[in-house]
Amino acid sequence: MNGWLRPSATQFNTEEDVVTFLLVNMEGNASAWALPHLANMGSNRATITMAAQFDTAFSQAFFDPDEQRVAERKITTLAQTTTTAAYATEFQTLLMSLDWNDAALCAQFYKGLHWHVKQQLAQKETQPQDLEELIAAATCIDNIRQELEISWSPRKNHPKPATTTPTNCSTATGTPRIDSDRLKADPNYVSEAERQHQRDKKLCIKCGKAGH
CATH class of the missing domain: 1.20.1280 (Monooxygenase)
Known part of the structure; x- marks a missing residue:
């Protein structure tokens, strides 16, 4: 017998009283199903007189x-x-x-x-x-x-900061990088090739003349 069919023994004197209580408290479609059984309670036409019988009949009627x-x-x-x-x-x-x-x-x-x-x-x-x-x-x-x-x-998903190389950095010898374009714009600028030419002819690197 299912747990919900186990009322307190002190509430009912007989199993028939248990079945009657359950039938009376049916609602909706279950109430319509219970009415014929209620009408037969106490007579020899009753097919449900014990709680176990109620359990079986109710399950057959409502459980697929x-x-x-x-x-x-x-x-x-x-x-x-x-x-x-x-x-x-x-x-x-x-x-x-x-x-x-x-x-x-x-x-x-x-x-x-x-x-x-x-x-x-x-x-x-x-x-x-x-x-x-x-x-x-x-x-x-x-x-x-x-x-x-x-x-x-x-x-886990946090990206590592990207490493960047500075654009204006010193050379390996520690000498700062020189902007060649700026040097060429200087009126006193003398290229390395011209300097070497002046040295070979023993001329002044700045004015290109001999004697000093």
């Missing part, structure tokens, strides 16, 4: 067996591709159509987790005891992982 098969197929192939929180949300949505016990759900949830989360979970001294604790622990681990990745991203 194909929906459960689809949910089983999806949940067994589900895996974490983004965050653990997103994975857990999708997992919990699918499990609503299943009747698996907690141990089976925990095993399946763990199977689909990111390998990094599994690794960190395995190192915990105290292991989660149920699905709720497992989801909480896995989500916490994944949140920390994401925060660390974000904090390291700027350092």
Whole structure:
């Protein structure tokens, strides 16, 4: 019998009282389904007199067996591709159509987790005891992982400053670079070739005359 069909034993004297309570509190389409059964309660025409019978009849009327098969197929192939929180949300949505016990759900949830989360979970001294604790622990681990990745991203992607060579620099001998265009514009400028020519003829480098 499902957990929601387990009322307090002190509230009802018989199982028939339990069924009557459930039928009376149906709403919408379920209420229309319950009316004929209510009319037959207490007579030999009643087909639902026990909570287990109610559970079976209600499931047959409102639960699609194909929906459960689809949910089983999806949940067994589900895996974490983004965050653990997103994975857990999708997992919990699918499990609503299943009747698996907690141990089976925990095993399946763990199977689909990111390998990094599994690794960190395995190192915990105290292991989660149920699905709720497992989801909480896995989500916490994944949140920390994401925060660390974000904090390291700027350092990894930060470009190194480009090195530039100064345009006006000294030569290897320490002599400043001379602008040849500016020198040629000087009226007193004498090229190296002219200087050598004057020296060979023993002439003055500046005036080009001999004798001094």
